[in-house]
Amino acid sequence: MNDRELQLRERLTRAPKDAEALRELAGLVGARRGGRAEVVELWSRYLEVVDASGRADALLALARAQVEARQSRGAIETLRRCTEEAPDSVEAFDLLGELLRGAGELEAAVEALRRAAHLDPQAIRPRLALVSCLDGLGCSGEAERELAAVRALGSSDPAIGALVMALMQRRG
Numbered sequence: 563m564n565d566r567e568l569q570l571r572e573r574l575t576r577a578p579k580d581a582e583a584l585r586e587l588a589g590l591v592g593a594r595r596g597g598r599a600e601v602v603e604l605w606s607r608y609l610e611v612v613d614a615s616g617r618a619d620a621l622l623a624l625a626r627a628q629v630e631a632r633q634s635r636g637a638i639e640t641l642r643r644c645t646e647e648a649p650d651s652v653e654a655f656d657l658l659g660e661l662l663r664g665a666g667e668l669e670a671a672v673e674a675l676r677r678a679a680h681l682d683p684q685a686i687r688p689r690l691a692l693v694s695c696l697d698g699l700g701c702s703g704e705a706e707r708e709l710a711a712v713r714a715l716g717s718s719d720p721a722i723g724a725l726v727m728a729l730m731q732r733r734g
Contacts, residue, residue, distance in 0.1 A: 566590065581616075584608040588623070598631035618648035625657065634661055645674075652682045660691055668695045679708075686715050686722060 570587040573580055588604035591597040605624035612620045621644035628637035641658040648654060659675035662668075672695045678688035689712045696705035716722025 564590070578607075579611045581608060581611045584611070588627070592627065592630070598627070601627040602631050602633065602636075618644055618651065618654075621647060622651065622654055622657075625654070629657070629661070634665060637661055638665065645677075650681055652678050652685060652688075655681065656685070656688045656691075659688060659695075663691055663695055668698045671695045672699065684715060686712055689715070 567587065567590050570583045570590070573583045574587065577583070584604055584607050588601050588608060591604060592601045602624065605620065605627050609617070609620045609624055621640055625637045625640040625644060628634070628640060638658065638661050641654050641661065644651060644654045645658060655674045655678035659671045659673075659678060662671035662674060672692060675688045675692040675695065679685060679692060682688075689708050693705045693708045693712070696702075696708060712722070
């Protein structure tokens with residue numbers, strides 16, 4: 563524990579709802595990589611005191627911490643709240659889609675990933691996840707269209723081309 567972390571902990575002992583101290587301490591503890599559960603607790607506390615303008619960012623930070631702490635179900639619920647507060651957050655919809663896909667909730671994942679792709683038409687990652695979900699649901703025609711979109715987006719990138727080829731071989 564470094565001096566700054568000690569100072570922040572002392573500050574929070576005196577003022578447990580000090581939003582600035584909670585946010586900074588969550589960042590320091592998260593950077594240490596050892597206190598995943600504590601980071602979730604700090605972001606949860608921060609969420610209770612942050613003003614409305616910072617809620618969406620706080621929800622996204624909490625969800626990231628929950629993912630790191632392997633609390634996928636909690637992260638899914640947090641991201642659902644985040645997407646309500648920030649309906650234009652590509653990152654929130656993308657992460658929500660990935661978590662839902664991992665949880666086997668493919669239809670909900672498709673909805674979230676489509677939203678992410680709609681919000682950022684140049685984003686490749688949500689489209690790749692979308693191909694996987696659509697394949698899993700037996701929607702091969704839609705999966706093929708998404709794969710073509712990925713191919714078009716990454717046509718100048720050899721790594722994307724190789725990935726698309728591998729996906730096509732796996733599918734076919």
